[in-house]
Amino acid sequence: MEFETKIETFNLNLFYGDFLALKDVNITIPHRNITAIIGPSGCGKSTLLRCFNRMNDLVEHIKVEGKILVEGQNILDPATDLIYLRRKVGMVFQRPNVFDLSIYNNLRFGLQIHRLLKHKNDIMQAIQNGLEHVNLWNELKDKLRKNARSLSLEQQQRLCIARVLILKPDIILLDEPCSALDPVSTLKIEELLRVLRQEYTLVIVTHNMQQAARVSDYTGFLYLGELIEFGDTDQIFTNPKEKLTENYISGHFG
Amino acid sequence: MRESFEKHIKEMNKEVVDMSEMVIDATSRSVKALGDRNVEEAKKIIDDDLLINKKRWQIEEKCINLIALQQPVATDLREIIAVLNIITELERMGDYAEGIARIVVILGDEPLIRPLIFMPKMADKANSMLKRSIQALVDRDTKTANAICNEDDEVDKLYDEAYNDLLMRMIKDPGLVSKATPLIWATHNLERIADRVTNICERIIFLATGAMPQVNVSKY
Numbered sequence: 001m002e003f004e005t006k007i008e009t010f011n012l013n014l015f016y017g018d019f020l021a022l023k024d025v026n027i028t029i030p031h032r033n034i035t036a037i038i039g040p041s042g043c044g045k046s047t048l049l050r051c052f053n054r055m056n057d058l059v060e061h062i063k064v065e066g067k068i069l070v071e072g073q074n075i076l077d078p079a080t081d082l083i084y085l086r087r088k089v090g091m092v093f094q095r096p097n098v099f100d101l102s103i104y105n106n107l108r109f110g111l112q113i114h115r116l117l118k119h120k121n122d123i124m125q126a127i128q129n130g131l132e133h134v135n136l137w138n139e140l141k142d143k144l145r146k147n148a149r150s151l152s153l154e155q156q157q158r159l160c161i162a163r164v165l166i167l168k169p170d171i172i173l174l175d176e177p178c179s180a181l182d183p184v185s186t187l188k189i190e191e192l193l194r195v196l197r198q199e200y201t202l203v204i205v206t207h208n209m210q211q212a213a214r215v216s217d218y219t220g221f222l223y224l225g226e227l228i229e230f231g232d233t234d235q236i237f238t239n240p241k242e243k244l245t246e247n248y249i250s251g252h253f254g
Numbered sequence: 255m256r257e258s259f260e261k262h263i264k265e266m267n268k269e270v271v272d273m274s275e276m277v278i279d280a281t282s283r284s285v286k287a288l289g290d291r292n293v294e295e296a297k298k299i300i301d302d303d304l305l306i307n308k309k310r311w312q313i314e315e316k317c318i319n320l321i322a323l324q325q326p327v328a329t330d331l332r333e334i335i336a337v338l339n340i341i342t343e344l345e346r347m348g349d350y351a352e353g354i355a356r357i358v359v360i361l362g363d364e365p366l367i368r369p370l371i372f373m374p375k376m377a378d379k380a381n382s383m384l385k386r387s388i389q390a391l392v393d394r395d396t397k398t399a400n401a402i403c404n405e406d407d408e409v410d411k412l413y414d415e416a417y418n419d420l421l422m423r424m425i426k427d428p429g430l431v432s433k434a435t436p437l438i439w440a441t442h443n444l445e446r447i448a449d450r451v452t453n454i455c456e457r458i459i460f461l462a463t464g465a466m467p468q469v470n471v472s473k474y
């Protein structure tokens with residue numbers, strides 16, 4: 001495996017109170033690739049994902065040890081600018097979480113919060129670029145004042161991705177982004193992820209192993225908070241090195 | 255889910271064993287029919303080859319269903335891919351046996367230039383290799399699979415001896431060319447059957463380890 005590193009963790013331990021949720025995780029996330037994190041429920045997949053933009057800070061009684069380097073900077077450093085970090089490391093959730101606002105305002109929201117663009121024309125251009133990226137511009141360009149909740153779930157999820165893209169992130173974290181979608185919408189989102197991969201580093205947590213196999217370049221298998229195996233996705237799904245990985249992906253447990 | 259999948263895999267292996275027994279039977283009968291000048295039996299072997307072909311398609315269909323419905327990965331996937339390749343080898347081996355039966359038909363009532371010496375030995379050896387290789391498939395036994403590949407040299411040696419013997423007879427008496435040439439073809443078919451056993455063994459090693467091995471390569 002040869003790649004440029006985007007995120008790297010060293011001896012990452014995470015405690016929820018006394019419970020050790022991530023055990024000594026050392027993982028390297030490659031630049032401009034899709035990395036899938038798989039594993040049974042409760043193994044720490046989402047917890048690990050949320051470490052990469054310190055979303056776990058919002059959880060009470062949490063303690064994180066070790067190092068998480070994003071582009072070489074340890075983001076566990078107390079001096080880390082979390083607002084900037086979360087702009088650069090965007091996140092997409094299981095259920096599309098559009099705001100009860102117009103499509104336009106959903107997209108403008110981030111720009112406003114981060115005070116990124118002031119001129120109306122620049123904002124409109126950014127919104128157009130964002131929607132074009134997720135193949136929604138032609139469908140929605142005449143409906144930007146419509147409430148975003150009136151869109152289909154797939155369109156809402158695309159809108160959420162556009163909302164992240166508008167902030168010009170480097171990394172996009174996706175936590176089960178297709179679990180609320182039907183199979184056709186799922187495939188369309190997966191196709192979109194393959195396109196985004198050319199410009200962004202993507203990390204996807206998924207229960208759906210076929211999705212991990214289809215969409216990702218690299219796969220990490222987490223079990224009871226430990227990273228059991230990390231490798232090229234084709235190697236993990238055709239010839240895993242660890243028996244535990246084989247048993248999980250073949251449906252022996254999980 | 256997992257139990258049902260394993261049941262399907264077991265059934266699939268059982269069918270591969272059945273198919274290999276059909277091939278072994280066809281090979282033995284074709285060489286015997288050649289030795290006995292039994293044209294009727296040869297015609298029956300030709301007809302029976304259709305059953306081997308049919309069996310191959312049945313197993314292939316099961317493999318396709320397993321891939322489509324169960325989405326296997328890792329060893330499970332390699333096993334199905336190995337079986338798909340192995341049944342192709344078996345089907346072709348059946349064709350070689352059928353080829354020998356066709357030679358029996360071509361030779362008709364013509365007496366053989368000499369009793370068969372090498373072919374029964376080659377058929378026995380190839381059949382023994384095949385039988386054990388299929389058992390190695392069921393057992394995922396790479397050690398046996400590797401060892402069987404080396405036995406191909408013995409079949410190659412018998413082929414060399416048979417070929418040289420028939421060649422010398424033709425040189426001595428060019429009138430024998432038309433009768434000896436079909437025997438060389440038949441001998442060659444047996445040599446190819448043993449070669450294909452080594453292909454099966456490669457697939458067993460692939461299934462068990464995920465590595466694509468380069469095993470003992472036949473000189474033909």
